Amino acid sequence: MKINILAIESSCDETSASIISDGKILNNIVATQSVHEKYGGVVPELASRAHQQHLIPVVHEAIQSSGIPKSELSAIAFTKGPGLMGSLIVGVSFAKSFAYALGIPIIEVNHMQAHILAHFIEDPKPVFPFICLTVSGGHTQLVLVKDFLQMEIIGETSDDAVGEAFDKTAKLLGLPYPGGPLIDKYAKQGNPRAFAFPISDMAGLNFSFSGIKTAVLYFLRDNIKLNPDFIEQNLTDICASVQFTLINMLMQKLKKAAKEYNIKEIAIAGGVSANSGLRSELKILAEKFGWNIYVPKIEYCTDNAAMIAMAAHFKYLKSEFCGLDVVPDARLKF
Ligand code: KG4
Ligand code: ZN
Numbered sequence: 001m002k003i004n005i006l007a008i009e010s011s012c013d014e015t016s017a018s019i020i021s022d023g024k025i026l027n028n029i030v031a032t033q034s035v036h037e038k039y040g041g042v043v044p045e046l047a048s049r050a051h052q053q054h055l056i057p058v059v060h061e062a063i064q065s066s067g068i069p070k071s072e073l074s075a076i077a078f079t080k081g082p083g084l085m086g087s088l089i090v091g092v093s094f095a096k097s098f099a100y101a102l103g104i105p106i107i108e109v110n111h112m113q114a115h116i117l118a119h120f121i122e123d124p125k126p127v128f129p130f131i132c133l134t135v136s137g138g139h140t141q142l143v144l145v146k147d148f149l150q151m152e153i154i155g156e157t158s159d160d161a162v163g164e165a166f167d168k169t170a171k172l173l174g175l176p177y178p179g180g181p182l183i184d185k186y187a188k189q190g191n192p193r194a195f196a197f198p199i200s201d202m203a204g205l206n207f208s209f210s211g212i213k214t215a216v217l218y219f220l221r222d223n224i225k226l227n228p229d230f231i232e233q234n235l236t237d238i239c240a241s242v243q244f245t246l247i248n249m250l251m252q253k254l255k256k257a258a259k260e261y262n263i264k265e266i267a268i269a270g271g272v273s274a275n276s277g278l279r280s281e282l283k284i285l286a287e288k289f290g291w292n293i294y295v296p297k298i299e300y301c302t303d304n305a306a307m308i309a310m311a312a313h314f315k316y317l318k319s320e321f322c323g324l325d326v327v328p329d330a331r332l333k334f
Helices: 034-039 044-066 085-102 111-120 162-172 180-187 210-226 230-261 276-289 305-317
Strands: 004-009 014-021 029-032 075-081 106-110 130-135 140-147 150-156 265-269 292-294
Touching: 004 044, 004 085, 004 305, 014 044, 014 305, 029 044, 034 044, 044 085, 075 085, 075 111, 075 305, 085 106, 106 111, 106 305, 111 130, 111 140, 111 265, 111 305, 130 230, 140 230, 150 230, 162 180, 162 210, 162 230, 180 230, 180 276, 210 230, 230 276, 265 276, 276 292
Parallel strands: 004 075, 075 106, 130 265, 265 292
Antiparallel strands: 004 014, 014 029, 130 140, 140 150
16 A cells, blocks of 8 residues: 655644655645734734634645545654644644544654755755755754754754844835745845845854844834935835845855865755745855755745655654654754
8 A cells, every 4th residue: 555644734824734645745735824914923823723724624625636535544744843832733633633533643743854855855856965054934054964864953043043034124124924025026126235234153054143133123213214215215225135145144154064064965945945036146156166956846945734744754664653642842853
């Protein structure tokens, strides 16, 4: 019989389900929560409620469209963490109950590892060992990936995630959440060197993004005092300049990591890896340093259950199941 796994992702504000059959992703159903747009960020309580509302329809659609009957599922996988506790609880509880009813095992998945394993959904696939820059709304990590389930964090942010820096800048500019894609869009029409923002340099391979957030805040406050229409008149240049600075900070450390570990297999993952500026800068560096670069499809960059399913497949092959007494871990590490 084939290995058929139903995977659930509910760590933040996307409710998603996916079916993987013998390592092949059959679908990736995602319900995005628009309820957070007007708040400038994810409201945890509202996220949990929306997961409650969306989860069963999303799972139903994944199972129906896969053509695989429930009786032929081999296991159920879920995101154990990291993420928002209330959101995780919805997915974990559902996975446990459904697996209990079907009498099949469950597989816990680390959300950040899954972002990296999204690279194994489609070709071309990175060759071990590779370095992955994982950039999302909650994390910014440089990961040395030695094998499917063997990873080491070699650098990370000491404060905000880079996605947060994008989203908070967008909020200051009066743009809705999530602001990253909008900054990306406006940046394309602006001059990245119009305004200079400070580049913070942390020790080793670590990052810091709280400084730029404050710099943008003061920069806007001072300029609005002189010209109340400053944002409106300079939106594209501000977006381009902030994005340019953030990408610079990421690329500096990525270059350093590639050099230190003498690795030319370079991947990016997580929501911010959808950024077009980041993607083009990576291509330039790949040519310069002879890197082989791996960039997932946009639908596998932002939160999705296909990446959870992919990670679960590798765990299934190693019989890495967990007990039904498992609980979510909002701060789960590798
Ligand atoms: O991985 P993800 O979907 O969720 C988390 O695990 O956090 O990442 C979401 C983050 C948000 O901060 C969002 O603004 C950012 O990814 N993002 C982008 C782009 N698309 C999504 N940031 C910059 N440019 C984009 N095109
Ligand atoms: Zn994520």
